Amino acid sequence: MQKKSKVKFIINLVLLCAAVPAAVISGFFFFGSRQYYILSAVIIAASILPFFISFERKKSPSKEIAVLASITAVAVIGRAAFYSLPQIKPVAAVVIVAAVCFGYETGFLTGALSMFLSDIFFGFGIWTPFQMLGLGLTGLICGLIFRRSALKYNRFVLGITGGIVTFIVYGFIADSSSVLFLIPDFSWAAVLSVYSAGILYNAIFAAATAVLLILFGKTFIEKLRRIKNKYGIFKLAGEYNEKY
Amino acid sequence: MESIKIKNFSFSYPLKNEKALKNINLSVNPGEYVVICGKSGCGKTTLLKHLKPVLAPHGERKGEILFGSKDIFTVPLREQTEKIGYVMQDPDNQTVTDKVFHEIAFGLENLGLDSSSIRLRAAEMAEYFGISSLFEKDTAKLSGGQKQLLNLASVMAMHPDILILDEPVSQLDPVAASDFLGTVNKINKELGVTVIITEHRLEEIFPAADKIIVMDKGEIKYSGTPSDAGSRLSGELSFMFRAFPSPMRIYSITGDNTLPCPVTVRDGRQWLSSLINNPTETEIIREKQKKNEKAIELRDIYFRYEKKEENILKGVSAVFEEGKITAVLGGNGAGKSTLLNIIGGIYKPLFGKVKKKNIKISLLPQQVQSLFTEKTVKEDLLRIGKDYKEAAEITEITRILDCHPYDISGGERQRAALCKVLMTDPDVLLLDEPTKGMDAEFKEAFASVLKKLAQQGKTVITVSHDIEFCACHCHVCMMLFDGKIVSSKEAKEFFAGNMFYTTAAHRMSRNIFKNAVTDREVYKLCKKNLK
């Protein structure tokens, strides 16, 4: 089972990382029309779904379900409320910490679900699947990077890595929806202009995430680990990690 | 209907030497209403959790618990879920879903009922519990009392034979609490469901109880009727004295055992009338308290949260003196906590003035968990300052300094929070419902800490629903109603004037004694008259 799921997982990951650029490029070159948007949305849905399906198939004790829902709700609040400054939101920091402590799969679920849920409050849009994939992947990648490394306890390594991943992965994927949606005809200049318009926002978001992780990452991790050890939850995720 | 029989049952938590439950023998017949009482940490909750095996803690078990004729630990999950209902303490944390109807349906979905039967049962429950108007509402929008009723309804929807309640009303205000207990009573009497309940507020559940169990240090010390227990209060059950209802306490201190022990205020009145035929002394003469210097003065405070809402405070004027414990009483939503937050400077009044000297004010919030940020209690205290020893000794938490603030019991957490607040060395201490969920024993200890502070010249202002506590331990009581302070008197005088909003001792003795408010005062007058 281990080997099979490993192969499956790698295929999944490659698919995921390739999904968005593939969708954008193929859309522009082969269709030259609006169809590419639909195509990319379908590809994104197809890359998010396997995680949820594998989660549905797994056996989860009630404690894992409740803790997952709890941490997702905290992330949602981190996006919904709190700061007077627009892009300083702890949502990515919470997702990254959840991924680091509870495994990359949980990280993906927390990220994707917190975006889905906050859109229930804010309203859905064409951006929803992109944001879900963006934050989900941010969680997944951070979960993989820190899956067993002691480095996660180095606040600077954790903070800076988290910030960079947030900037590149979340920023790029979330902005892809605007690129696909707002650019009438493909030109590199237009694509770049839309991406660069979002850069400032993404940079602030990523920097705030990095600062939060540097200042509080360790505290957050200790809190999650305490629950993990006290109640023996998300153990499977941990063991699975170790064998990887 | 199944009965429960516990035979020589013992239990100990892993890595702990002392047994949490020692040699428990108990049988509960179908349809009985059983009250389990005892101090915090006596093992009540541990015992209850063993009656719902899915919640039973890990540890070493000896002896057996029979559910009907089966060992309760072999009862399959489905049967357990259906037959044994369990309601917990915190109204918020046991609500699982976001909509009222979905919450009622949750257990039924797990049992695999089809939609139409779920609809029928949910409708039935909503009607019986009077929450049908809330059916499609968000659970987050419900009041504490409504939430707890919903939790009860969601459990009852599975049609259990046995209903277990672990301090279900400790987080509720008195009105919601008696509403809830009334419903439990109705379930027991009308549907014949067995009820096993633990609670600190015994006045309201004793009249309904068929059997009461008194526990101490993991052992059952007594099992019998409430009235019988009352007559042993001066003897073997003296450790429970403070927890029992007023009429029973007064009965036991007068030491007259010729008549049966009264349980309710009504019984108490009859008992008192038959004890004292023609009273000669009917009044307590109290010295007037001397006036101290003003610590804080409020003048015509107006406040509301949202621009479009009505004002919550509509011209509150009050004076709080140094060296006194002042209680602000009032109904639910009267704005008591708001007032406290204004005194504490967390909200600014819309209109009016808070006159105070340059003093340090600290607030102990209702939910004390909010105060803890660190890994151990000690680290948390060190955040405030280095010198934690004295405050830790006053609040008796030296034993738990190295524990995680979430691993200690509710009472201990309350103490640790008080310690943290005291370390800020406040001149004025604000307390928001401090006695909520406390057992009688700790209330007493808590009150003595407050009195010590008052003697040092500090000002203590508390907001409370706890009439007995305010009558016994506060110096001044104020009534907040309709956004104003409608009455402000010395505590005992305050309660002596009221008919409903007063202590059980006063309600019991009103027709004989003029102004006795506390148990001790009633006892004093009794003694004088019996001479």
Added chain:
Amino acid sequence: MRSFSTCHPATNFIFYMSAVIFGMIFLHPVFLCISFLTSTAYNIKLKGAKGLKMLFFLAVPLTLFTGIVNGLTSHYGITVLASLPDGNSLTLESIVYGVVTGLTASAVITWFSCLNETLTSDKILYLTAGKMPKTALIITMALRFAPLYLQKAKEIQQAQKGLGTGVTDGSIIGKIKNGGKIISVLISRALENGIETSDSMKARGYGLKPKTNYSNYVFTSYDAVIISLTLLCDAFVIAGAAKGVTYVLYNPFFKVNQVTAFSGAVFIFYGALCLIPLITDLGEDLKWKALK
């Protein structure tokens, strides 16, 4: 007739899927106008003044913006209107295509705005619960926790203030620090809370098999009618698209296929599809008046 928001979640979902997908891929001016006008009309019906606000403060500026930007940056097309200072020419086609992009975006955003009004969290849960019960459970729990934790976050903020430790200097780092502290306490409380909730779940039989999913929604014959209508219109529109009715060229010149009786019929079916929610809602209003 009954208003669209009282319909079964599946009815709502199928309609919005059709409206959003067609609205996004058909750039033919007639389709575009139908989609934009009907979505705006329904949005105004649902939200009143807020819907109008969306029209004037979102749709109109967005369309103007994309029109101007595309006009200034793309220079294809054969109808030259003027010469730009940088030597390129301003063409009608590039402006029109910019406007088309803006209108498409506005129409889709407006459809989403209607969707958010009618497809409530509860309906979304119903739609997820069938195939993904565990995910749906997490969503409903998180929906329940979010307002609770928001309340707790406020409590924490007040508690820190009341102790005199929640003071900040107002700088960005100060704000992050303060917020981080609140989140930190909130995480502890949320986890503790979650563990207690899990006990309540266990006590009520979580994990038993087979589990059912209860919903308040009943699929009525009215829903069947609306779904059939939606699918019928969908079929016609797709057939039309296959036959080239939706064909449009903006670059280098504007070109659409000749309007025939068939393409006219397709337009009408597309219009009927997009009007379904508005008509059901107006139908209910009329019935009210008739009954009074």
